[in-house]
Amino acid sequence: MSxxxxxxxxxxWLLAELTYRCPLHCVFCYNPVxxxxxxDELSTDDWLRVLRQGRELGAVQLGLSGGEPLVRDDLxxxxxxxxxxxxxxxxxxSGVGLTVARAAALKAAGLEHVQLSFQDSTQxxxxxxxxxxxxxxxxxxxxxxxxxxxxxxxxxVIHRMNIDHIDRIIAMAVDLGAEYLELANTQxxxxxxxxxxxxxxxxxxxxxAEETTLAWRAKLGDRMRIFFVAPDYHEGRAKKCVNGxxxxxxxxxxxxTALPCHTAxxxxxxxxxxVREHSLRDIWFDSEGFNRYRGTGWMKEPCSSCEFREQDLGxxxxxxxxxxxxxxxxxxxxxxxxxxxxxxxxxxxxGAIAPGxxxxxxxxxxxxxxxxxxxxxxxxxxxIG
Amino acid sequence: MSSLSxxxxxxxxxxxxxxxxxxxxxxxxxxxxxxxKLNGSAGEIMKRCDGERSVGxxxxxxxxxxxxxxxxxxxxxxxxMAGKQRWLAWN
Numbered sequence: 001m002s003x004x005x006x007x008x009x010x011x012x013w014l015l016a017e018l019t020y021r022c023p024l025h026c027v028f029c030y031n032p033v034x035x036x037x038x039x040d041e042l043s044t045d046d047w048l049r050v051l052r053q054g055r056e057l058g059a060v061q062l063g064l065s066g067g068e069p070l071v072r073d074d075l076x077x078x079x080x081x082x083x084x085x086x087x088x089x090x091x092x093x094s095g096v097g098l099t100v101a102r103a104a105a106l107k108a109a110g111l112e113h114v115q116l117s118f119q120d121s122t123q124x125x126x127x128x129x130x131x132x133x134x135x136x137x138x139x140x141x142x143x144x145x146x147x148x149x150x151x152x153x154x155x156x157v158i159h160r161m162n163i164d165h166i167d168r169i170i171a172m173a174v175d176l177g178a179e180y181l182e183l184a185n186t187q188x189x190x191x192x193x194x195x196x197x198x199x200x201x202x203x204x205x206x207x208x209a210e211e212t213t214l215a216w217r218a219k220l221g222d223r224m225r226i227f228f229v230a231p232d233y234h235e236g237r238a239k240k241c242v243n244g245x246x247x248x249x250x251x252x253x254x255x256x257t258a259l260p261c262h263t264a265x266x267x268x269x270x271x272x273x274x275v276r277e278h279s280l281r282d283i284w285f286d287s288e289g290f291n292r293y294r295g296t297g298w299m300k301e302p303c304s305s306c307e308f309r310e311q312d313l314g315x316x317x318x319x320x321x322x323x324x325x326x327x328x329x330x331x332x333x334x335x336x337x338x339x340x341x342x343x344x345x346x347x348x349x350x351g352a353i354a355p356g357x358x359x360x361x362x363x364x365x366x367x368x369x370x371x372x373x374x375x376x377x378x379x380x381x382x383x384i385g
Numbered sequence: 386m387s388s389l390s391x392x393x394x395x396x397x398x399x400x401x402x403x404x405x406x407x408x409x410x411x412x413x414x415x416x417x418x419x420x421x422k423l424n425g426s427a428g429e430i431m432k433r434c435d436g437e438r439s440v441g442x443x444x445x446x447x448x449x450x451x452x453x454x455x456x457x458x459x460x461x462x463x464x465x466m467a468g469k470q471r472w473l474a475w476n
Binding site: 012063086153179 | 399400402408417419
């Protein structure tokens with residue numbers, strides 16, 4: 001390592017994407033579009049090894065995610081090992097499959113927190129957006145979570161079709177006893193990117209949603225904390241994606257590919273190692289994939305001379321690739337990007353269409369059939385070396 | 386929670402976990418999807434917050450361990466702040 005390169009800290013956050021299998025078909029899912037072509041999941045022993053190696057590196061937060069992690073019948077084994085190693089264990093779930101018995105087993109294994117995702121507050125919209133009958137179930141699951149005395153973060157992905165319901169969404173979260181509510185504006189990757197024109201809210205919708213959220217915050221005080229994750233398309237400022245490439249975040253995909261963020265596999269010209277063949281230590285410190293966009297040395301103009309380069313680290317590499325066709329470009333959501341017009345055009349298109357208007361292009365649901373069909377059209381990323 | 390005094394017996398708040406992290410060389414407080422790195426003093430106080438020891442006893446214990454004096458008001462101030470953050474709770 002050269003003397004001017006900052007020391008690489010530990011991967012504090014380990015995200016274990018245990019499976020891409022999922023009973024829901026959400027149109028905003030960030031799993032890869034070709035997920036159905038990646039069916040070779042890591043074994044239980046593989047995951048236990050990854051957990052041990054991660055903990056040795058200093059990982060403290062463990063996210064158990066997917067797909068739907070509850071479809072893995074070894075989830076309890078994985079949680080128990082994680083807890084005994086000293087991770088804080090977070091289950092990120094749609095709630096499908098979380099029965100009273102399973103919740104009790106996970107609690108006994110040491111699970112500390114459940115983040116329950118909701119698609120919307122009304123059954124009709126919820127079923128439409130997730131494409132299954134799940135709303136009643138989620139209400140039941142919320143009660144199961146409370147009965148196990150887990151702190152509950154409710155997560156609702158926000159977009160054009162549910163943003164006008166934000167008042168009811170917040171009211172529902174209060175009724176269900178959530179401690180935290182995350183109103184996460186859709187990030188436009190993978191399936192959400194395919195459906196972007198239908199999902200992008202207008203500036204006016206967003207303004208009203210933020211106003212409603214502020215009013216609820218004032219009313220609720222400490223009773224429930226609401227996080228409003230702003231959409232970068234509307235802000236004109238890039239986000240410090242995953243808090244910096246290879247800075248604190250390490251994802252392991254269901255097939256064992258280690259990634260600096262859960263969508264990085266789409267980037268061309270980069271290969272990412274598998275935990276089947278390499279230790280997490282080698283992957284984190286020495287792999288080309290994790291080192292490529294660390295820090296600021298890889299930047300081009302306008303990032304390399306930008307006063308905000310340390311604050312946002314050039315934004316998101318995947319977004320730069322998707323929109324500007326160059327993973328080393330400035331994130332086009334930034335007003336300084338020469339490609340920023342692509343983002344303002346997309347938002348303007350959303351504003352030109354009346355909310356609720358019927359679209360000519362149908363929504364593309366995240367399901368294995370669509371994945372196989374669309375995955376074939378996605379060129380494989382050429383690997384280097 | 387009742388008002389704070391030197392007789393208060395604080396414990397780590399629900400949903401939080403206190404842990405020593407060798408890699409970071411400090412105590413951390415873990416909570417859903419988050420972590421607070423504690424400085425040395427905060428770690429010394431929080432690791433003694435077991436719901437049994439009073440604020441007064443905690444201050445005395447730290448004074449003895451580090452041959453210091455007059456820490457009670459500092460410990461009280463920290464416990465008050467930590468209570469507001471829900472890092473600590475008491476009956």
